[in-house]
Amino acid sequence: MxxxxxxxxxxxxxxxxxxxxxxxxxxxxxxxxxxxxxxxxxxxxxxxxxxxxxxxxxxxxxxxxxxxxxxxxxxxxxxxxxxxxxxxxxxxxxxxxxxxxxxxxxxxxxxxxxKEKAVWDEMQNQLDALGLKIKKGMIQDATFIHSDPGHAKADVLRGKDAKTRRSKDGTWTKKNGKSHFGYKLHTIIDKDYELIRRFETTTASLHDSQVDLSEKGEVVYRDKGYFGAIAKGFAATMQRAVRGHPLGIMDILRNERISVKRVPCERVYAVTKEIFKTRKVLVTTVERVNAKMLMTAFCFNLHQLRTLKTKGVI
Structure with missing residues (x-):
């Protein structure tokens, strides 16, 4: 030039x-x-x-x-x-x-x-270099990333010759009586700086409890969806009543404390869906959705770094 x-x-x-x-x-x-x-x-x-x-x-x-x-x-x-x-x-x-x-x-x-992992690892290295190293408190959660189910039956995957936008890898699941089709974004954020530190993309039908993003030595706060699931870190998981074993007052109070600590994860998903437009995707495979989630998590961390800089943290 x-x-x-x-x-x-x-x-x-x-x-x-x-x-x-x-x-x-x-x-x-x-x-x-x-x-x-x-x-x-x-x-x-x-x-x-x-x-x-x-x-x-x-x-x-x-x-x-x-x-x-x-x-x-x-x-x-x-x-x-x-x-x-x-x-x-x-x-x-x-x-x-x-x-x-x-x-x-x-x-x-x-x-x-x-190359997704190498790109993400470099982002994490730079966060650490800024003095934003992970401490003990982590928050794990998952959210649905919806996709177009097309017109085929729910148990029929899209074939190579299909003339529909139906997602190839997306799956159906139900939560609270409502059906969801597509994928899930699983994330774990650090409680101190509210940055996404790890993420994983799966199909919607995989239960939250099957993905553990915690590491040894970390305290990980999780909702009732992870009840009974073992974590590599110290699991601070909300208790759930089961048949014949209702929650006692101590469990109820414990759940309330964990719920308060988990609030930041709701902001993460609000930003990723409303600002970065990931409520619904048009790509059709887990690999392509994961690449999109990589850039979503990357952008969220840039967004959060801007917030931390405004607050004088960095």
Missing amino acids: DSFTDFALNEEYKRFQSVGDKLAEIEYLVDWKPFRPILESMYINRTASGGRPEADVIVMFKMLVLQQWHGLSDAELEKQCIDRISFRKFLGFPEYVPDSTTVWSFRKRIIDNG
Whole structure:
């Protein structure tokens, strides 16, 4: 980019910045450079994935952040990254904005190469480096991520030749008498900073108690859905009445204390669903939903880091 063009873009952005730019606030909350070797390793020619990246991997990764932050389709993401000055500034004013097909291929390559964990681990390392290390108190919960059930019967998975948007891996389940179809996002957050520290994506029918995200030495607060399930950490799980064994006053009071401690997890799901638009997904497999949940959790942590910075914690 020539100096005149660079000057013109920055002058144009200054006018927008004067009225407030949230993207500018989150851009410097993480160091993007350590993600480069993780993402560029997907393009080593001697591997099965092969090929060279068509665009800068950090630009494409930031585009995935923008997509989740604003709830955009691939096609709309491309348009907005070309049109909006705040988006272009967040991307570093690249000379080339990847098209929607390139972004789709980049996301698929992350899935095919299993890079979700490495990306997430780098995020966690940076949180620790900011002094936000996990202490003892953790809160685990799960929420439904709905998908389109289509018109087939509930026990029929989508076939390769199906002409419906029915989710391939989604499953049916019931909770409190209400049917849900799709997937589940399981998360565990630290009680001190309310950051997502671990997550897992499953189908909707898998019971909450089958997923344990706690680690040894952690106190993990859980609701009645985890009653009877063993945790790797110290389980502070709400008690549930069973036949012939009603809850006593001590159990009721204990449940109330745990319930109060679990309040922050409700905010996590409110933000992820309302701000980052994950109440319902159009992708059709667990792997693709998990990639979407990776970016959702990544964006939530950026959102929470911004809050912590405002409060003077970091």
